[in-house]
Amino acid sequence: MNFDLKTLPLAAAAAEKCDLLVVLVPEGFKPGKDALSSLVALALKHGDFVAKAGKHLPMYQVPAVAARRVVLAGLGDSSARAVRQTLLALGSAIKAPQTRRVVVCFAASTVAPDAVNAAVQAVAEASYAYTTTKSKGEPRVLSRCIAGVPDATAVREGFDRGVALVAGVELAREWGNRPANHATPSLLADAAKALAKLPRIQCKVHGLAEVARLGMGAFMAVARGSEEPLRFIELRYNGAARTDAPVVLVGKGITFDTGGISIKPAPEMDEMKFDMCGAASVLGVFRALGDLQPPINVVGLIPACENMPDGRAVKPGDVVTSMSGQTIEILNTDAEGRLVLCDALTYAARFKPSALVDIATLTGACVIALGGVRSGLFANNDALADAMQQAGDTALDPCWRMPLDDDYAEGLKSNFADMGNVAGRAGGSITAAKFLQKFVGETPWAHLDIAGTAWKGGTAKGSTGRPVALLVQYLLRQAEAAVAPPVARGRSKAKKSVEAG
Template sequence: MNITVEIGDFRQSETDAVLIPVLEDDFHNELILAADAALEGRIQAFLNLGDFKGKPKTTSVLYTNGAITAPRIILVGLGVYAELNAEKVRQVAGHTARQARDMGLKSITVPIPPETQDDWAQAAVEASLLSLYEFKQHKTQKDDNEDEDKTLESMTLLVGSEVEKSSLERIVERGQTIAKGTILARDLSNQPGNHLTPTQLAEKAEEVAETVRLNCTVFDKPTLEEKGFRTLLAVAQGSAEDPRFIILEYTPEGEGHDTVALVGKGITFDTGGISLKSGGGMHEMKHDMSGAAAVLGAMQVIGHLKPNVRVVGVIATTENMPGSTAIKPGDVVTSYGGKTIEILNTDAEGRLILADALGWTAQYEPQGVIDLATLTGAVITCLGHVAAGAMGTDDALMEKIKKAAEKTHERVWELPLWDDYDEGVKSKVADVQNIGDGTAGTLAGGAFLKKFAEGYPWVHLDIAGTAWGMKGSTYIPETASGYGVRLLVQLVEDW
């Protein structure tokens, strides 16, 4: 959908429908009164009936019968003003965009009151675009219930002055950029494993880097062997697909900038390896690279927005397959930083490749490192499909993440990473083992990663519950959500 900003009067707008926002506690704002006057009192008469109360995510369609240029006015409920916030605006915008599309409308116009807050306007732009997302790259035929192509092609935002237009255009551009990064992450996560191998993911990273002018370095298998990425190579050795290690770098102009590193788990398909997963739901393990997808989507946005912080995106990517050369339970491998790891469960492979990635990241001397990984099913038991589990070693970094999560509604919940949990990952034959004692599985994963996140502030986000399967949102599908892109971008920009 194309979004533009124009100066004009909604009564003369050539569009399929004009959307009029309505507060639950205010039926007499300027827009309603102007629309009511144009329709000779029909809107107030309709509102007086009480059928439409302005509650959030409710709409009502009125036909103008030629009273204005547009054939329809759609009243859009926002709820009570005192309870309105960016997330409620997102939910309303997502609901309304979907409804307009499902009605078969091609264009809509939304007059924007001058008192609209910038973050609300951005939220509406992001959610309108994200709500219309569909993954149909591999469909060659329409579904039985698809009688026609329904595509909402354009949304025009109307303002009253050049100053308002210039300001809103900047907000729209930012919202579109963030939405595109999120959609990139969704597309990558939704791709089947045979359409997104580690090599193909690296090629996509190179394409993104070229487009937004990031530095990109990709280590192939011989380079990984030379540099000592032994845990990444260990996970990869059961697969016919070679692993890749991807480094994306954004550096602002000038000197003295802080460095933030974003680290993503990129298992493009996870069978569990020799510790084979059950067949039910295994197809969803194409999503096991959602952490990598979030990092790549965020780096695309960061390349466009150019924040005043150096950002390094690090992605370790491979398949986890049960081939004849695969790692076995009981094997001991040595990580990039030199620590030895006893592998008790080959299905706890994400933390193995992150061990190398976190060890590598120390060389950038970062002021903050955030890793994102679909690490444990236990986090879904703990938090459901609502929030990511957050744990780490630095309170200040954790607070920054919480604030960014609050602004974007990509929620996190801090879990304790006390030293007590270290006992669960002690090995009898190596420095550390890759699973705990069967309790607190999410924290065992965090305790393991902590051993390799040394020398810098670090927070781990377990996104197994938020990468897909989220429900109840108008702008987030139940397939890949793109979780983490908006959160990471907000964190970097607020740094």
């Protein structure tokens, strides 16, 4: 879909030919003398319309308005969250077969860049359609969306970020939604190689021989039961000087998870194709970086394989040696994600990262704890945790920090290895994070458990593309901080000190 940004006051919006014109009306709207302003004022006066977020009034072939359909949509406080809520509430109209061209016009006199960013993402989300494996799919009908604002120059950065995020989120959704036979480790590696066509991005794919030489015994143990060969994918985005330490992202890439010998129940096992959504989010982030080109270095690592239960599969009670040299007793083969991640986290140390973030659909326990609203955030560094949480709040892709007390690691003790791979049901998401923490050393590290947020079930079944927006927002903030003039940073601290005093 094509997005355009246009300076478009209400008087000009009335002349825009489109299938759907959405007029975003904030609380406290002050009408002008044009046709659309008069229409909004009249609807507000008679109580047929209120400007609260999520409220809307649809109309058809309004006199003096070129659009075939017009929707007055309440915008409340004009925040990015309100923009998102309002446009998603119009999803059926945006995705309708007759909607090929839509204009989203902000009726306010000023608009924040974040609001335009949210509008672009919301329209894309509302109109998204998966078609790859359908013989007669229903492709996205909407082909063009114009964001109409009072001053296009003032919000250009927010618009560009929104368009880049749409590309990244939709790539993550695409690979998350593909069935496992259309998203094997090898195909996932091909998708990563395709990203290397973008500026400043490089890709290297390691096969079994290379992984064996690296000593990734935990990763190889998970892959043993599958006929699909494993792949260890290494992406690099080089946006800063070579001497600048990168942020390393590690995405869990279990392209299908049967549970292995500790096999899962049959109901909803089909949803285990989503067990590679951490990997898909890394691909999505690099897709967005290719467009945004921020001055930062980023490494993406994806250990990709299937977890299957054939005669070669690892068994409960087996002991494997990880790349770090630490041994692991595999008490439950369905706790495989942490096994592939631990070797990738060890590999990440060679890049001497400024921050290390892993993303994984890791535990059902996190779904019980946080549901589908917030991703679980675990971190060994307060500054990193705060930065991640703030990025999630800004990007409307929220997370919530969970504890990492050392006492939670007690259950990982083993009589036969350095550790077991599970510690019982109680605090399951925390003990999984404590397992991963054993492989990161002193590096600032964060773990995002996205088991509750990466996809939806039921009639809305499908990948969400989360947490691409959170991760991109975090990286952009880090890039901005890196290039901020030292004097400016000093003044900012001084100002805060005075205000605090």
